[in-house]
Amino acid sequence: MGEKKTFRIDTEVIHRGYEASLFEGSLVPPIFQTSTYCFANAEQGEKRFAGEESGYIYSRLGNPTVSILEERMAAIEKGEAALAFGSGMAAVSAVLVSLTKAGDHVLCSQGVYGCTFGLLKMLNHKYQITYTFSEMESKEQLLQAIKPETTCIYVETPINPTMKLVDLEMVAAVGKEKGIPVVVDNTFCSPYLQTPLELGCDVVVHSATKYICGHGDVIAGIVVGKRDFLQEVAMTTQKDIGGIISPFDAWLLLRGLKTLPVRMDRHCENAREIYSFLNEHGAVNQVFFPGDSRHPDFPIMKKQMRQAGGLLSFTLHGGVEEAQKFMNRLQLIKIAVSLGDAETLIQHPATMTHSVVPKEEREKMGIQDNLIRLSVGLEAWEDIQEDLDQALSTLI
Ligand SMILES: *Cc1c(COP(=O)(O)O)cnc(C)c1O
Numbered sequence: 001m002g003e004k005k006t007f008r009i010d011t012e013v014i015h016r017g018y019e020a021s022l023f024e025g026s027l028v029p030p031i032f033q034t035s036t037y038c039f040a041n042a043e044q045g046e047k048r049f050a051g052e053e054s055g056y057i058y059s060r061l062g063n064p065t066v067s068i069l070e071e072r073m074a075a076i077e078k079g080e081a082a083l084a085f086g087s088g089m090a091a092v093s094a095v096l097v098s099l100t101k102a103g104d105h106v107l108c109s110q111g112v113y114g115c116t117f118g119l120l121k122m123l124n125h126k127y128q129i130t131y132t133f134s135e136m137e138s139k140e141q142l143l144q145a146i147k148p149e150t151t152c153i154y155v156e157t158p159i160n161p162t163m164k165l166v167d168l169e170m171v172a173a174v175g176k177e178k179g180i181p182v183v184v185d186n187t188f189c190s191p192y193l194q195t196p197l198e199l200g201c202d203v204v205v206h207s208a209t210k211y212i213c214g215h216g217d218v219i220a221g222i223v224v225g226k227r228d229f230l231q232e233v234a235m236t237t238q239k240d241i242g243g244i245i246s247p248f249d250a251w252l253l254l255r256g257l258k259t260l261p262v263r264m265d266r267h268c269e270n271a272r273e274i275y276s277f278l279n280e281h282g283a284v285n286q287v288f289f290p291g292d293s294r295h296p297d298f299p300i301m302k303k304q305m306r307q308a309g310g311l312l313s314f315t316l317h318g319g320v321e322e323a324q325k326f327m328n329r330l331q332l333i334k335i336a337v338s339l340g341d342a343e344t345l346i347q348h349p350a351t352m353t354h355s356v357v358p359k360e361e362r363e364k365m366g367i368q369d370n371l372i373r374l375s376v377g378l379e380a381w382e383d384i385q386e387d388l389d390q391a392l393s394t395l396i
Contacts, residue, residue: 009076009192010261017071018254031251032064061239065247069254070222073212076191076257078198079224083234084250088187088207089115090243091221095183095205096123097237098229099152106131106152107145109166111159111365113185113207114353136166142174150178155201156185157194161313161349161373162366163288165297168304172200181229187211188339192264193306203229210340211310214256214263218249266378267310267340273381274374274388278314283392285315285370311339313349313373320369322395323348327372329391332383339375344384346374 006012018029037056039045047053056062066084074082085091096119100106106120110133123129134145136155146153153175157166168184175182183203184196190211196204206212208220221243223233238244245253268291275289290301291308301308316322327335333344337353347353350369354362359369376384 006075012075013072013257013260016075017068029065029068029251029254031247032059033247034063035059059247060242060244061234063247063250065254066245066250069245069250069257072254072257073191073206073222074224076260077186077204077222077224078191078195079204080227081230082222082224083230083238084208084245084253085221085223085238086243086245086249087219088113088205088209088221089119090241091205091207091223092116092185093119094233094237094241094243095203095223096120096152096154097241098233099181099183100127100129101151102127102129103149104129104151105147105149106154107142107147107150107180108133108153109155109157109159110135111162111164112154112156113160113187114356116154116156116185117357136171139170139174142171143178146174146178146180150180153180153182154185155182156188158188158290158309158311160188161288161311161353161371163290163295163297163311163313164366165290165300165304167300168194168196168199168201172196172202175202176200188311189305189309190260190264190340192261193268193309194304197224199304202226208253209338211260211264211267212257212340213253214260214340214342215252216338216341216343218252218256220245220249220253263342263378264307264310267376268307270378270381270384271308271310271312271376274376274384275312277385277388278312281389281392283316283395285317287312287314289313310376311373312376313371315368315370316372316392316395318370318395320348320351323370323372324351326391326395329394330387331390332379332387333374339373341375342378344375344377344379346372348372 036058070082120131181202184201186204187207187210203225206222208222278284278287289312333346336345337347349367
């Protein structure tokens with residue numbers, strides 16, 4: 001499939017990986033809702049199991065609807081291949097378990113997704129795999145944090161919910177120098193805003209639940225990277241742990257993906273408007289948004305992101321009580337975790353996504369009791385702004 005003409009991302013998200021003529025001319029990929037595939041004869045079954053003949057065997061090992069999604073995701077993330085999973089965490093765990101064995105070490109960016117942190121803790125308790133966190137602010141800092149037993153560098157950028165950024169090109173260069181694979185959780189950006197593989201990183205993981213799906217109706221995950229590595233994941237942690245995606249969910253992701261560029265442009269535009277509004281509001285203390293030219297990581301944003309994204313966080317004057325009072329006054333904006341949906345979603349990290357992190361640790365990560373995270377949706381930004389404004393006015 002290597003010689004296929006490549007198009008711009010706006011076109012690839014609609015067409016890549018699907019050939020209507022192979023499916024009775026159906027414009028839209030069919031949902032192959034089947035668990036298994038009938039062999040023409042016993043010998044064909046033998047050949048497929050031996051890998052001597054290509055073709056489907058059983059849907060945990062491959063499914064046509066899922067394959068279309070995987071080819072499309074590989075193309076837009078600029079990778080050789082992709083694998084789809086039943087959740088972002090199934091994707092993250094398949095990669096981390098593939099890259100580590102007892103006694104190995106994982107170096108993480110400061111602040112990773114809560115369940116990724118939970119997974120690392122579990123791997124530590126059960127298999128003595130260690131992990132440490134680094135700000136990853138410079139090459140020297142990174143080199144100091146690497147141990148002889150480090151087998152994976154794991155990065156999230158922007159970091160949730162403080163919106164700090166990590167320079168992916170710098171981390172990729174260190175990974176190359178040391179021969180350590182660099183894994184990037186690209187959930188917050190989607191490939192429309194950031195393509196870590198083009199910056200030299202080795203593996204991208206996604207919670208496709210978020211911007212990839214975009215409609216808040218699927219839990220799914222994606223891994224993109226080199227063909228050899230993904231083949232190994234497919235035959236080990238994907239096949240034998242088994243966190244696969246359903247054909248219907250793959251179909252919903254294919255449907256959502258078609259509008260990814262259109263949606264992301266709108267998310268980004270709305271977020272810029274809401275950032276300007278919050279930045280000037282008297283009831284708001286501080287706003288964290290990578291598109292803020294005074295944000296310390298603004299140069300990194302310019303370098304590696306095409307736009308600043310649809311997420312921002314801000315602090316109010318006061319603590320938990322004021323934050324909750326404000327959130328309870330909202331009428332349009334929904335109080336919910338997750339992100340990247342058409343609906344604007346708001347959550348309070350200290351009592352929700354990061355409530356399991358002890359307060360002291362939280363504050364070290366920059367998560368104050370008055371910090372609020374907003375996933376700016378696709379509504380008219382004026383309506384989002386008016387809702388925020390009426391709820392903020394109660395705090396003044
Ligand atoms: C949501 C999320 C995950 C986990 O994905 P699920 O689809 O919920 O399993 C991982 N990383 C990031 C950055 C996320 O936002």
